Amino acid sequence: MSLRDGPFQDLKVPLTWAAAMAVIVAGVAGLGLLLSDRRETYKAEAYGAGRVVVDRVVAPAANVLSTPADWARVLGNGIGDYFFAVSENRRLKLENARLRQWRDAAIALEDINSRYRALLGVKIDPPIPMVTARVVLDARGPFANTRLANAGQERGVRVGQPVMSDAGLVGRVVGTGQGISRILLLTDVASHMPVLVDRTNARAILSGDGGPNPTLDYLRGIDPVRNGDRILSSGDGGVLPRGLPVGTAVKGLDGHWRVRLSADAVPIDLVRILLFKDFTDLAAQKALQASKMPPLTDVPAPVASSSVLPPALTSKPAAAKVVAPVAVKPAATKPAPTKPTALTAVPPKPVAKPSVAAAEPVR
Amino acid sequence: MKFQTSRQTAARSMDAWNWLAVPTLTCLMLTLLFALPIRIFGLLPPEPVFLMVPAFVWAVIRPSILPPIVLMVSGLLIDILWGAPLGLWGFSLLFGYAGVLASRSFASGQGQSMNWVWYAITCLIVELTAYLVTLIDLQAAPSIVGAFWQWAVTAALYPFAHQLIERFEDADVRFK
Numbered sequence: 134m135s136l137r138d139g140p141f142q143d144l145k146v147p148l149t150w151a152a153a154m155a156v157i158v159a160g161v162a163g164l165g166l167l168l169s170d171r172r173e174t175y176k177a178e179a180y181g182a183g184r185v186v187v188d189r190v191v192a193p194a195a196n197v198l199s200t201p202a203d204w205a206r207v208l209g210n211g212i213g214d215y216f217f218a219v220s221e222n223r224r225l226k227l228e229n230a231r232l233r234q235w236r237d238a239a240i241a242l243e244d245i246n247s248r249y250r251a252l253l254g255v256k257i258d259p260p261i262p263m264v265t266a267r268v269v270l271d272a273r274g275p276f277a278n279t280r281l282a283n284a285g286q287e288r289g290v291r292v293g294q295p296v297m298s299d300a301g302l303v304g305r306v307v308g309t310g311q312g313i314s315r316i317l318l319l320t321d322v323a324s325h326m327p328v329l330v331d332r333t334n335a336r337a338i339l340s341g342d343g344g345p346n347p348t349l350d351y352l353r354g355i356d357p358v359r360n361g362d363r364i365l366s367s368g369d370g371g372v373l374p375r376g377l378p379v380g381t382a383v384k385g386l387d388g389h390w391r392v393r394l395s396a397d398a399v400p401i402d403l404v405r406i407l408l409f410k411d412f413t414d415l416a417a418q419k420a421l422q423a424s425k426m427p428p429l430t431d432v433p434a435p436v437a438s439s440s441v442l443p444p445a446l447t448s449k450p451a452a453a454k455v456v457a458p459v460a461v462k463p464a465a466t467k468p469a470p471t472k473p474t475a476l477t478a479v480p481p482k483p484v485a486k487p488s489v490a491a492a493e494p495v496r
Numbered sequence: 497m498k499f500q501t502s503r504q505t506a507a508r509s510m511d512a513w514n515w516l517a518v519p520t521l522t523c524l525m526l527t528l529l530f531a532l533p534i535r536i537f538g539l540l541p542p543e544p545v546f547l548m549v550p551a552f553v554w555a556v557i558r559p560s561i562l563p564p565i566v567l568m569v570s571g572l573l574i575d576i577l578w579g580a581p582l583g584l585w586g587f588s589l590l591f592g593y594a595g596v597l598a599s600r601s602f603a604s605g606q607g608q609s610m611n612w613v614w615y616a617i618t619c620l621i622v623e624l625t626a627y628l629v630t631l632i633d634l635q636a637a638p639s640i641v642g643a644f645w646q647w648a649v650t651a652a653l654y655p656f657a658h659q660l661i662e663r664f665e666d667a668d669v670r671f672k
Contacts (some may be wrong), residue, residue, distance in 0.1 A: 149597070153557035156594045159568040163590060166572070166583030167633060187576040195532055202534040269542070271533040272578035274543045275642030276630050278577025307579075315579055322630055322638045323581075344639035400535055 176292070180308030180315065188313045192281055195269040259376060263297075263405045264288045264312065271401075275343035278321035279307070282314050282404055289408050290314045293372060297405045297424050301378040301395025302326075302366060304445040306406060314406065317348050319379070319394060328379055328392075329367035330358045336367055339379065339392060349382065358382045371411040515664050516562055519550040520570050527574055544649040547574060548622060551589045552615050553660040554598035556604060567593055581633060584626055592622035608658060616651040623647045 171179045201429035214221065250257065266284035284290055286309050296303045296316045304324065317324055324341040328349070335357030337349040352358060362382040368375030380392040523546035530541050547570055554563035571586025578585075595617055596603075603614045623643050630638050 139568035141525065148561075149559045151561050152597060154592075155561045155564040156590055156597070159564040160587060160590045160594075163568055163571070163583040163587035167587060167629060169582055170582040181582070184576050184582075187573065189576060191528065195528065198529065199532045199534060206535075248518065268533050270528075270531050270577070271540070272531055272543070272580070273540060274578060274580075274646055275638045276584060276626055277575075277578040281579075317579070321579075322636050323634050340636060342637060342639045343642045400533075402533060 180292070184315070185310035185313070186306060188315060189279060189306070189310050192269050192283055193314045195281070196267075196283065199269060258374060262289075262408045264290065264408065266290075266404055266406055268402055268404060276322065278318040278324075278341065278343060280304075280316045280318065280401070280404075282316055282406070283312060284406060285309045285312045285314050287311055290406050291408075293411075294409050295366070295373045295377060295407045297377065297407065298396045298399065298401045298403070300398045301380060302373075303396045303401060304403055305373070316404070319396075320345060325350075325369045326373070326379075327369040328364050329375075330382065331363040331365050332359070333357050333362075336369065337364075337390075345397065346383065346385065346393055348385070349392060351392040352390060358390055360384060374407070374409055383440070512562060515557070515568050515651060516550075516554070519553070520566055522572060522576075523547045523550060524573060527577060531577060542649040543578075543646060544647075545574075545585070545589075545619075545622065545646065546653070547571065547585070547589055548592065548619055548650050549653050549657045549660065551593045551622075552596055552618055553657050553664070556600060556611075556661055557664045559597055559600075564593060565589055566601060581630075584629060587629065588622045588625040591615050591625040592618045595621050611658065611661075612651075612654045615654045617655055619647050619651045623650075 224493035266282035304318040307317040320341040326339040341347040364379040366377040368371045380394040385391040568586040
């Protein structure tokens with residue numbers, strides 16, 4: 134029904150002016166929405182109820198629409214597997230032989246690591262549970278790179294949790310609802326992720342720009358990155374766990390360092406959402422707040438005689454106390470008269486390091 | 497083609513369902529289809545702004561109050577579908593619509609090739625608006641190559657716009 138078919142049929146308005154006014158009003162409304170939108174933040178309420186409702190309506194429809202394509206893909210893969218079974222078998226045998234070598238190396242390294250951890254008393258990160266979800270919608274334009282996955286709040290998915298594919302980090306969750314979660318990809322122009330260069334431990338911020346290869350911003354240090362360097366999540370700020378594979382560094386045509394994402398190596402049909410909590414959330418905050426520093430009035434008054442002693446003598450017993458558990462043990466196992474001095478001299482080195490290593494997971 | 501008329505005048509009113517709702521719903525459906533994670537021969541399909549077609553056509557056919565509102569609402573739906581900032585596409589499409597509306601007295605009545613150029617320039621205005629809004633809003637520059645490809649595939653949709661113009665341009669003779 135047209136507007137002119139109702140009670141307003143005799144109302145004459147200059148259409149061009151009326152249309153211009155409608156454009157201005159709608160434009161102002163759009164601008165207001167734009168200014169109030171903060172989809173990239175880590176706040177759950179920033180996503181908005183409207184988005185959740187539309188996502189919940191769209192997700193099942195997209196799921197149904199993509200089902201025939203999935204069937205076709207499975208059928209095509211089946212036919213390919215049938216015809217290329219022999220060559221695939223040869224390739225897998227070679228890969229299996231190579232992986233066996235890696236397994237042996239991994240077992241040896243795991244053993245060394247566990248001994249080091251026991252020796253140094255390092256507190257490692259707790260294991261992270263995860264849920265698997267299927268991607269039902271995939272926006273890949275220059276202004277928005279997001280995906281809609283079919284797992285949501287009912288499975289423990291929360292805003293800010295990292296999302297991985299088989300090959301590497303994909304992005305993080307920016308919105309959740311019942312049965313759906315919106316993933317902001319690393320390539321989105323609003324995405325900024327703290328990362329590190331595996332070789333040099335140099336820190337950077339991975340910033341998306343809508344293209345396939347996000348840039349490495351705020352790189353610090355001299356020659357911090359080279360072509361082919363592995364990029365991992367740094368875990369800085371406690372947003373992501375440390376060490377998730379992101380990709381490899383490449384020099385872009387524009388001169389910027391960029392990252393070829395590991396996740397791009399395979400189609401991202403299924404994703405794993407890590408149910409990761411910021412490690413500061415895991416700490417017992419109440420217990421931390423309850424323990425207070427002793428009041429200053431309890432500090433004993435300085436003794437006159439201690440001020441006479443040189444500082445080296447006063448600090449010596451304390452230092453001996455710290456080193457004692459490590460230093461005495463080798464002396465007991467190795468009774469040789471010349472060795473103990475060397476053994477007792479070495480331990481202080483590792484003692485200094487654990488304080489740094491142990492501080493890292495806390496972030 | 498049949499249009500509902502209530503008064504026997506030279507200016508027949510057009511049925512809102514035919515010239516507003518059907519193109520909008522078609523564009524939203526196509527946007528949803530192209531956003532599915534389907535690879536064809538290992539490649540993902542492009543992501544054109546389908547709503548650019550009705551935005552151009554509505555302004556060319558005749559000025560009206562309803563199209564800006566429909567554009568704003570459908571732009572919001574696209575923002576939600578793509579996970580873009582709310583208002584980005586509604587605002588950008590309105591910018592393009594306003595541009596066509598302002599220039600329709602100069603450009604209407606031209607041949608198909610000139611209309612295609614006009615449409616491509618409008619697409620460019622829309623892409624540039626979205627680019628600048630993103631740049632100001634997020635303090636980060638989106639990929640120019642990505643924006644160019646989106647503009648190119650959107651500009652290639654002109655034949656559909658031409659069909660719609662052919663279908664509706666005689667509907668209201670006052671705007672010929």
